[in-house]
Amino acid sequence: MSIQNLQYFFAPKSIAVIGASERPRSVGNIVMRNLLDGRFAGPILPVNPRREAVAGVLTYKTVADLPLCPELAVICTPGPAVPGVIEDLGKRGTRAAIVAADMSDPDALLAAARRYDLRLLGGASLGVCVPKANLYANFAHMQAHPGRVAFVSQSGALCAAALDWAKPRGIGFSCVVSLGDAVEIDFADMMDYLSKDEETKAILLHIETIRERRGFVSAARAAARNKPVLILKGGNRSTNHPIGQFLSETLASPDGAFDATVRRAGALRVYSIDELFSAVETLSRTKQVRGERLAILSNAGGAAIMAIDEINTAERGSIADLSEKTLSQLAKVLPRGRRPANPVDLGAGASADDYTAALKVLSEALEVDGILIIHAPNAMTDSSEIARAVVEAQKRYRSGVLACWLGGETASAALALFAEAGLCSYNSIGAAVGGFGHIVQHRRNLAMLMETPPADLANFAPDRVTARAIVENGLSRPDGVLSEPDSRRLLASYGIPTLESILVGTADEAAAVAERIGYPVALTLSSPDLPRKWDAGAVALNLENADAVRSAAEGIMRRVRDVAPEVRIEGFALQRMVVWPHSRQLMMGISCDPLFGPVLVFGEGGRAVELVRDHTVALPPLNLPLARQMIDRTRISRRFEAHGLRPEANRDAIAQALVRLSALLVDNPEITACDINPLFANHQGVVAVDARIQLVAPDDTDRRRFSILPYPSGLEEATTLHDGSEILLRPIRPEDEPAHADLIGRTSPQDLRYRFFGSTQKLQHHQLARMTQIDYDREMAFIASTTGTDGHASTLGVVRTVTDPDNKRAELAILVRSDLKGTGLGSILMDRIIRYHRKRQTEAIGAQVLAGNEPMLRLGGKFGFEAVTGADPDLVECTLRVNPETA
Numbered sequence: 078m079s080i081q082n083l084q085y086f087f088a089p090k091s092i093a094v095i096g097a098s099e100r101p102r103s104v105g106n107i108v109m110r111n112l113l114d115g116r117f118a119g120p121i122l123p124v125n126p127r128r129e130a131v132a133g134v135l136t137y138k139t140v141a142d143l144p145l146c147p148e149l150a151v152i153c154t155p156g157p158a159v160p161g162v163i164e165d166l167g168k169r170g171t172r173a174a175i176v177a178a179d180m181s182d183p184d185a186l187l188a189a190a191r192r193y194d195l196r197l198l199g200g201a202s203l204g205v206c207v208p209k210a211n212l213y214a215n216f217a218h219m220q221a222h223p224g225r226v227a228f229v230s231q232s233g234a235l236c237a238a239a240l241d242w243a244k245p246r247g248i249g250f251s252c253v254v255s256l257g258d259a260v261e262i263d264f265a266d267m268m269d270y271l272s273k274d275e276e277t278k279a280i281l282l283h284i285e286t287i288r289e290r291r292g293f294v295s296a297a298r299a300a301a302r303n304k305p306v307l308i309l310k311g312g313n314r315s316t317n318h319p320i321g322q323f324l325s326e327t328l329a330s331p332d333g334a335f336d337a338t339v340r341r342a343g344a345l346r347v348y349s350i351d352e353l354f355s356a357v358e359t360l361s362r363t364k365q366v367r368g369e370r371l372a373i374l375s376n377a378g379g380a381a382i383m384a385i386d387e388i389n390t391a392e393r394g395s396i397a398d399l400s401e402k403t404l405s406q407l408a409k410v411l412p413r414g415r416r417p418a419n420p421v422d423l424g425a426g427a428s429a430d431d432y433t434a435a436l437k438v439l440s441e442a443l444e445v446d447g448i449l450i451i452h453a454p455n456a457m458t459d460s461s462e463i464a465r466a467v468v469e470a471q472k473r474y475r476s477g478v479l480a481c482w483l484g485g486e487t488a489s490a491a492l493a494l495f496a497e498a499g500l501c502s503y504n505s506i507g508a509a510v511g512g513f514g515h516i517v518q519h520r521r522n523l524a525m526l527m528e529t530p531p532a533d534l535a536n537f538a539p540d541r542v543t544a545r546a547i548v549e550n551g552l553s554r555p556d557g558v559l560s561e562p563d564s565r566r567l568l569a570s571y572g573i574p575t576l577e578s579i580l581v582g583t584a585d586e587a588a589a590v591a592e593r594i595g596y597p598v599a600l601t602l603s604s605p606d607l608p609r610k611w612d613a614g615a616v617a618l619n620l621e622n623a624d625a626v627r628s629a630a631e632g633i634m635r636r637v638r639d640v641a642p643e644v645r646i647e648g649f650a651l652q653r654m655v656v657w658p659h660s661r662q663l664m665m666g667i668s669c670d671p672l673f674g675p676v677l678v679f680g681e682g683g684r685a686v687e688l689v690r691d692h693t694v695a696l697p698p699l700n701l702p703l704a705r706q707m708i709d710r711t712r713i714s715r716r717f718e719a720h721g722l723r724p725e726a727n728r729d730a731i732a733q734a735l736v737r738l739s740a741l742l743v744d745n746p747e748i749t750a751c752d753i754n755p756l757f758a759n760h761q762g763v764v765a766v767d768a769r770i771q772l773v774a775p776d777d778t779d780r781r782r783f784s785i786l787p788y789p790s791g792l793e794e795a796t797t798l799h800d801g802s803e804i805l806l807r808p809i810r811p812e813d814e815p816a817h818a819d820l821i822g823r824t825s826p827q828d829l830r831y832r833f834f835g836s837t838q839k840l841q842h843h844q845l846a847r848m849t850q851i852d853y854d855r856e857m858a859f860i861a862s863t864t865g866t867d868g869h870a871s872t873l874g875v876v877r878t879v880t881d882p883d884n885k886r887a888e889l890a891i892l893v894r895s896d897l898k899g900t901g902l903g904s905i906l907m908d909r910i911i912r913y914h915r916k917r918q919t920e921a922i923g924a925q926v927l928a929g930n931e932p933m934l935r936l937g938g939k940f941g942f943e944a945v946t947g948a949d950p951d952l953v954e955c956t957l958r959v960n961p962e963t964a
Contacts, residue, residue, distance in 0.1 A: 079883045082196045083262070083270045085173035087207050087252060089149035090119045092214060093171070095140065095162050096153035097123030097131040104177050105153035107216035108204065109134070115206075115213035115220060122147055140165035150174040151204060151214050159200070160185045167193025175214060176200040176257070183260040190261060202257035203233030206240075208250060209276060215255065224249020226357055227271045229264065230283035231256045239283075239350060247496070248354055251277040265292035269882045272300035279305040279357045283350075290672050294342055294784045295854045296882070301343030302526060302847070305360045305519065308339055308346050309353045323608060323750040323771065324686055325666030325678045333694040334670035338784060341696045341703075343526045345519045352511070359479070359512040360519055362501045366477040368446035369517045370397035372439045373420035375451035376427045376458070380483065381420035384449060384506050393514030394447070396420075403442040410434035426457045429466035436467065440474030447477040447516065449509055454487035464491035468498040477516065481509035525703060526850060537737070540570040541744060548745050548772060557749075557772040558605035561650040564768040568753070571741040573734050575765045576655060582648040584630035588623035590651050596621050597654040600629050601767075602637055606644040608752075608769065611684050613640045619654055626651075657757045657764065659723045661716055664692070664754035665735060667742055673784045675742055679735060681713040682755040698787040699739040700811065704732035717758075724760040734763050743787040747772045786853040792913070798900040802863070804873060806909050809858040814842075814849045816862075816872040821845075825895040831930040832892045848877075855880055859909050861902055873897055876906035880919060887914055889924040891933070903936050911940060914959045924955045 092112060098105035105125075109132045112121050122145075123131040126138040137143050140150075140162065146169045152162050156178040163186060166174055176199030180186055183200070190197050198205065204215025208223040217237045222244065230236050233255045240253065251274065254267060264282055271277045280300055287293050300306050339346045345360070347353045371394050375381040388394055399407075399419045407417035412424050412431060421439070423431050432450065439448050450467055454460050460482060471478040480495050480502040482488040488504055495502035503509040547567045551559045559567065565575040579594070580603055581587045591598045602615035610616050614636035617629035630649055637644065664682030669675055677699065680692025693710040695703065708714050708731055717726035734756070742748055750771040757764050793807040809817075821829070821840055840848075851858055858877035864870050873894050878887035889910065893903050914922055924942070926933050928951050934944060942955040 079266060080270045080881070081883050081885075082172040082194065083266060085148045085196070086175070086198060086205050086214075086254075087212070087270075087274075088210060089147075089173070089212070091122065091145060091147045091149070092117065092119065093122040093124055093140070093143060093147035093150040093166075094131075094153065095124045095150055095166075097125050097134075097136060098153070099128060099131055103153075104216045105131075108151050108153055108177075108214065111206075111213040111215060111217070111220065115211045117211050117213070120145065120147075140169055143169065146170040148172060149214065152176050152178070153216075154178065156180050156182075156200065160189045163189040163195060163197070164192075167195050171195060174198070175202050175204050176260075177202060177204070177216065180258060180260060183258065187261060197261035198254070199257040200260055201233065203236050203255035205252065205254050206250070207252045215253075217253075219244060221253055222247065222249035223251075225251055225276065225278035225361070226281060227251050227254070227267075227274070227277040227279070228281045228283075229254045229256060229267045229271075231259060231285045232283060233257060235283050235350070239354075242350060243354065246354075248358075259288070263287075263289065263292070265289070265296035265882075268296040268300040268306065272296075272303045277304065279307065279361050281353055281357055282306070282308045283353075284308060284310045287672060290338070290674070290784055291782065291854065292882075294338060294673075295852055297339075297342035297344050298526065298785075298852055299855065301523065305357060306342070306344040307353055307357055307360075308344050309348070309350065310335060310346065323666070323668070323769065324664065324752045324754060325668040325750055327687060328666070328678050328680070328690070328692045329668035329670060329676050329694050331670060331672065334673045334676050334696075337676060337694040337696050338673050340522050341525055341785060343523045345515060345522060347515075355508065355512065356515040359501050359515050362499050363447075363477045363479065363512075363516055366446045366516055366520065369394040369520070370444060370446045371395065371449055371513055372397045372399070372442070372445045372447070373449050373451065374423065374432065374435055374439060375420055375453075376423045376425055376455075377451060377453035377483075378420070378422045380451050380453055380506060381422060384451060384481075384510055385420065387507060387510040388513075393510055394517040397442075397445045399442065400444050403438060403444065406438045407435065410438060425453075425455050427463075428458065429463045432463055433466050433470045436470045436474070436478070440471075440478075447479065447513055449479050449481060449513060451481045451506065451509070452483065452488075452491070454482075454484040460484075460487050461490045461494065464494045468494060468500060471500060479503070479509055479512055481506060521706070525706070526846075537572065537740070539572060539737070539740060539744070544570040544741065544745060548747055551770075551772045552747060552774050554605075554772075556605050557774075559770045559772065560647060561601070561603050561768070564770045565765065567741070567770060568738075568765055568768055571737045573737050573741075573753075573765055574763060575768065576652050578650045578652050580648050581651055584627045584634075584649075587630050587649050587651055588626045591620065591626045592623055594651070594653050598626065599652045599654050600626060600633070601650045601652075602633050603647040603650045604637075604644050605647070607637070607641065613637050652766075655764070657759055657761075659726075660757040660759040661713065661726055662755040663713065663731070663758055663763075664752065665738060665756055666753055667738065667748055667751035668694075669749045674782050675746065675748075677707070677735065677739060677742070679707050680711045686754060696784050697739040698743050698783070698785065699736050701729075701732050701736055704735040704739075707735060708732060726758045727760055727762050730762040731758050734765075743783070746783075747774060749773045789853055792859075794909075796905055798897075798902060798905070800900060802900075804861045804863050804902075804905075806859050806861055806905070808853065809849055809851060809860050809875065809877075811846075811850045813860065813862075813870075813872060814845045816870055817849055817860075817875070818845055820872045820875065820892070820894055823894050823896065824892065828892070828895050831927055831933065832890060834927065851877075855882070857910065857913055859906060859913070861906060874902045874906055876910045878910055878914065878922065880914075880917075884918065885920045887919050887922045889922050891936075898932070903932075904939065907936060907940055911957070911959060918960050920958070920960055922957045922959055926953045926955055927951060928953055 096105040097109050123136045125136045173196045180200035206213045208221045213220050236255045373381045404417040482491045562578045562580050569575050597619045600617045620626050662682040665679045677695045691712045695707045719725040752769045753765045755766050856879050860875045861873040876891040878889050880887040937955045942957045945954045
């Protein structure tokens with residue numbers, strides 16, 4: 078994962094075409110023609126040992142014969158010759174190459190390229206086009222218009238199809254990149270580069286396969302903070318999966334894990350090429366909305382009702398509940414006889430002024446987040462005139478406006494006006510509601526990056542000692558499947574309520590224990606080989622006396638021996654029956670995705686869980702807001718509401734159980750599968766009735782590693798200030814936002830100007846969230862924290878770095894509370910971040926410092942930073958070579 082030398086694919090000053098040809102329809106011929114027809118401004122250097130010229134351009138016999146070193150090479154030769162060509166290009170100093178051929182031996186290709194830091198696109202790459210730079214280094218059959226959208230795909234055929242699809246629709250591109258086999262450059266590299274490209278306002282990805290997911294997730298999260306990232310992925314939509322040993326394994330499909338990854342990254346997933354471009358058009362043209370409440374303004378009541386049906390059916394937001402104030406204002410501007418309501422029906426004869434007046438009222442309504450304007454053509458109105466009025470009006474208002482102009486020929490002129498004005502427009506109700514749905518889902522996904530979780534679980538103290546002892550003991554079992562009592566004890570050690578389970582060996586022992594714990598009881602067979610006990614008749618409930626317990630135990634043994642004589646039997650698990658009135662049956666669990674690693678599963682439980690398939694998947698680690706979002710994505714969550722005599726289920730207790738299961742997994746990555754089914758939930762809380770957990774010792778594969786790094790508690794360390802005060806140095810956490818705001822508030826304006834290079838009085842929530850919600854894979858922020866006698870935690874100072882994807886340079890910033898200067902805290906923080914990057918093998922730490930910031934310049938000098946004044950005399954560039962040997 079690196080952006081090193083990628084600029085040569087997008088802005089080369091010279092290009093060599095290796096294998097340039099005069100043979101019609103050959104790759105070498107098409108690439109030459111595309112470069113020449115595109116009027117690339119730099120030298121085009123064809124290499125062909127058998128021709129004097131190609132397309133009228135003088136050729137060279139070998140790479141060594143070229144009169145200058147090409148910054149980019151397009152290799153059109155057959156696959157076996159490519160490693161040798163790469164070797165020759167590397168010796169000349171070329172830094173980027175596009176490989177059009179399929180590669181049967183990619184390792185040889187990579188070995189040759191890495192010797193010379195030469196970046197490879199391909200093999201089997203269609204190439205690159207950058208319309209604004211007149212760069213068409215590809216063999217596509219047509220080229221793109223200039224635009225602000227980047228399209229990256231593994232499929233050259235889809236790249237060509239996208240160009241064909243977009244051109245008649247007037248959709249332009251900042252670049253189109255065909256990754257091909259992605260032997261060296263992958264999606265993470267492209268997202269890292271394009272997220273910083275000023276010409277790119279949105280990134281579209283078509284994905285077939287992902288080989289390395291840690292870089293992908295980190296790059297997607299970083300890019301999505303800067304601009305919309307939309308993803309189209311083929312395959313894996315089937316819900317028919319083989320029945321595995323654990324429910325969590327069958328419910329957490331690869332596609333479900335991919336969905337969870339896209340959501341957590343803040344990106345948006347779509348399911349067709351049409352939807353891909355429609356979604357990016359909507360997101361790039363619509364003003365940002367603050368919520369999901371939609372108002373509908375229309376001259377056709379039937380069309381408006383259809384829009385409401387679409388929204389309710391597809392759950393693409395909600396219909397805004399208009400306030401009395403808004404209804405009163407609407408009543409003043411609506412045509413006579415029209416009743417104010419949402420949808421707002423203007424009537425068939427509504428004029429441009431009617432639309433403008435109603436749009437003004439809705440735009441000023443605080444309860445409205447977006448406005449969908451629907452116009453049906455008729456003989457009484459001028460569609461184009463109304464469209465012009467809408468264009469002028471929406472420029473003045475804060476609300477996101479979407480226009481749906483129904484019809485064909487009559488609507489075309491209005492749609493052209495909207496396109497010219499940059500206003501989102503659609504010619505069908507389904508497309509318009511789908512567009513608002515894209516806005517809603519994208520907003521939800523971005524919110525996952527900006528959550529501020531409450532601090533109540535930050536200080537949650539599980540019994541880690543007991544948990545580790547259970548895990549270590551379980552790893553010694555041949556199959557790693559914990560006994561039922563141990564599974565419950567492990568969950569209980571992390572605060573997940575369970576019903577006590579007692580393991581007994583015989584029917585008589587079961588009867589004796591039942592007498593002791595009291596009736597009624599439940600009896601189940603304990604076997605690591607029997608995941609679905611109900612199906613084998615291995616469960617008996619509501620047993621009222623000792624004879625019933627003995628009889629049930631004997632019956633279970635007979636049935637299981639008949640159905641599955643080979644299973645291992647460890648005895649019986651005995652539980653006291655507990656009445657949980659008004660409970661809902663849920664399930665939650667852990668699975669291990671082959672690509673994205675550990676995932677969490679939640680949804681409706683019970684015996685038919687695989688048939689109902691009402692579940693959702695999420696990436697750990699979870700906090701409470703993420704857990705609540707996970708719950709809300711299931712259908713059964715609607716049944717948590719109070720209805721009839723049934724009280725509302727305790728959503729907070731369910732969310733806390735999910736967070737604690739996530740914490741259990743983070744601390745014990747040996748857990749590869751876990752089923753808690755059923756998990757009863759009612760107004761009182763939750764309780765795990767049955768649990769099954771499997772452990773596997775860690776290995777050298779990437780399967781067990783988290784896609785999103787959990788909080789690195791191992792980096793915490795205690796130290797003291799000059800006055801002997803004890804402080805804790807630790808990585809920042811999302812729940813530190815309030816304390817971070819307090820740190821800013823207790824810092825002088827001068828110190829804030831030095832830190833933020835400008836006047837800063839108070840940071841907004843999204844700014845503070847960005848500082849506290851960091852990706853530990855790419856960023857690090859150590860805070861100095863202390864806890865007062867009242868238990869309140871304070872942040873005394875912070876040092877943070879953002880490391881580039883190549884791990885070459887980390888940009889540093891440091892802030893110490895103004896009243897703590899002279900305590901040694903600045904030096905402590907600086908020493909901590911330097912030690913961190915020395916271990917991480919980062920080459921250098923850099924910082925831009927205002928020339929007047931003498932304290933920071935002295936601190937940097939103390940630790941060996943080299944200070945250089947650049948072109949701007951007000952700025953000093955400070956650099957510390959942390960690991961010069963890695964450069």
